Every structure is written in C-alpha cells, then in structure tokens.
Amino acid sequence: MKCYSEKASILSILFMGLGQLYNRQFGKGILFEAVEILFIVYMLPFVSRGLWGLVTLGEIPQRMEAGKILPGDHSIFLMIYGIMSVLLLLVFAAIYVMNYFDARRVGEQRDKGKPVKNIINSIATLYEKGFPYLVLTPAGIFLLFLTVLPLIFGMLIAFTNYSGPHNVPPRALVDWVGFKIFMELFRLPLLRETFFG
Template sequence: MKIQSDIQRKIKLNSSSHTKVGVMLSLLFMGLGQLYHKQIVKGFLFITLEIYLIVFWTLPFRWAMWGLTTLGDTPLTRKGFDVVQGDHSIFLMIEGIIFLILFLLFVWLYYLNILDAYKVGKLRDQGIDANSFKQTALYVWEKGFPYLLLTPSILFTAFLTILPLLFGALIAFTNYSGPNHLPPKSLVNWVGIQTFTDLFQLSMWSHTFYGVFSWTVIWAILSTVTTFFLGLFFAILINRKGIRFKKL
C-alpha cells in the first residue's frame, strides 16, 4: 500500500507540472505550449503566425517606430528645378500609430496563447485529455461564435475610432502649425506640453482656451447628470409601488 501511494504521489507531482511547463513554453514562443499538450495543429498554427510576423514584419515595425518617435529627419529640398522628397512627418506618425495598434493586438493574441496553454494544462493536471483540433474548432464555433462576429467590429473600431483619436491627441504634442511646420515642405517635431503652456500663457489664446475648456467641463457634467441620473431617478420612481399614472 505504501509503494502504491508513493507511485500515485509521484504521478500526481509529475502531472501537476503540465500547467507550469505549458505556460512557460507558450511564454517562450507561441505554440510551444500547445505542442507540449499534444495539440499539434493548433501549436503549428501559432508557431507559423509568430514566425511570419518575425520574418516579414520586424523591419516594417522598426521603421514605423522610428518614424513615430522621430517624425522624420530629412526635409523636402530642391536641387535646381528638381524637388527631392523628404520625410512626411504626418504620414510617419499615422503609420507608427497603425503599427502600434497592430502590435497591441499581437500582444493580446500572445496573451490568449498563454491563457490557452494554462487552461489546457489545468485540464491535464486533473487527468482530462486535451481537445483535438476538431474538438477545439467545434468548441470555438459553438461557444465563440459571438466573438467571431465581433472581430470585424473590433478591427473597425481600432482603425476607424481609436486611430483618429490617438492621432488627434498626439498631434497636440507637436509643433504642427503653419507656415513653418507644414509637411511635406517642413518637418514636424515633438514639443511635449509646450503647446499647452503657450495656450495658458499667451493672452490672445488663453481667454478663448479657458472659455472652451470651462464650457466643455460644464457640458460634460450637465449631460451626464441629466441623461444618467435623471433617467435613473425616473426608473426608480416608476418601479416603486403605489405610483399612479406610470404610463404617463
């Protein structure tokens, strides 16, 4: 009996490492944890995706991050009658933001890869075999169908909503202005909070800025109070017993 219990304890200790090993391998490289869990097709899909991104997207990503951080270093020049195109700071900023969003989506996918290896490892620790690729695809189709339908909306939101918002926010920290800092004729540079400092200090702009800022804050507070709290008040009032003329 003692030998049998020792064997069962050793088996349990060995099996309890499935979660840890799967997570560490998936953290090291996408898909390795899935291969360890004997999910061959899923593992090779993750591995192929990461290899593709490393091989074909590393240099474009580095170029995009260089453009986002520097906004270019070569302005437009003229040599006689010829115009030599330089770096377009605004295009570099937009390209950098696009690659930054794509990188965040890749980080999210990497997290899902680790999370998947963790969940499968937990099942193996409990003595449950990992799903085959067919079972996984069927599960995703049945349980994850709403997420599949939302994927286009997530992508459209990322590039049609988040991208313009980030661009509008970042452009405020540059010296983008006419006539001296308008691409492609001239480069645009990062100036930090200097633009906001000028808005507060310059008398010709500060009064307008304070007025717009104050009205924006007041409008945000009033619109929130009237739409949310007033609606909540009426909802509570209507649901109270004894209130007459509820339809009205």
C-alpha cells in the same frame, strides 16, 4: 501529480504554439507558430520603422538639389504609421496572451488526467461557446483602426509644432513640443482673454 501546465506555460512564453505542441494540440500549435512567424517576417520591419517614425517624426525634410525635389520624411505619415504599429503590437500581444492562457488551461486539464481536444473539437467548442467573440473580433479590429487610430492621431498632433504655413510636411519636419503649445495659449493675452473673458 504531473506539471504539464508549468512546462506548457514556459514553452508558450518562449515561442507561440510550443505549449500547444507540448500538449499534443498540433493543429492549434502550428497555427500559433504561423502567426508568430508571419509577424516576425512581415510585420516586424513595418512595426520597427513605425515606432522609429513615431519617436523621431522623421530626420530628413524634403529638399531641392540641382533643380530636382528630393523626397524626405513625412512627419504626419510617420506618426500614422507609428500609431498603426502600436495598435498592431497590441493585437499581437493579445494573441500572445491568449496563446499563453490556452496552453496553461490545456496543461491543467492534462494534469487532471482529462483528454486533450484536437483542432476539430477546439473549433467546435469555439463555434458553440465563443461565437459572439468570433463574430465581433473582425469588427473590433476594424473599430481599432478606423475609429481609435484617428482619435489618437488627433490627440498626438496637439503635442507637435504642426502649423501652417511654415511647419507643414513634407517641406518641413514636425517636432514633438509637449505641453509648450498649451502653455502659450494661456500666456498670449489675446488667447487668454478668449478663454477667461
């Protein structure tokens, strides 16, 4: 018995689309490779900067030198870019996993001696059996960025020292403080009485 599925799986892990090319699905393999190349070339710089911004929330505040305002890091924008980067990484990881399972499934078909579908047959099968997923995918991605991103931002901002008028970007940087703010809510008598009477 041949082991196409194992080789295709390993190749798919190494680089998207290699498993499909090994399984003689050239159109699908080229599409997956194009997705990974585009991600590496165009999205990786944004994602790496976004993750840096999410962790540090900036290093240089806005300042004034010789009567001119020099721009610095904007902690809130960096947090939003960081959340977007994490969401983009999750979308890319989902595509990568889909690539792996597709190569493995087609490799198993080859192991059993079944013919491999070309790109036209794959699109027809996707249209017939996966039409709901195909239609809902763009809506799901928009939902991720238009609904989930603001919710995550709202939760994360609670763990920073963002407060006016002293800690408002871009004049000042915002820092991660964790649960310190929540503990202060229960330590201050006025606020404690608000919650517990």
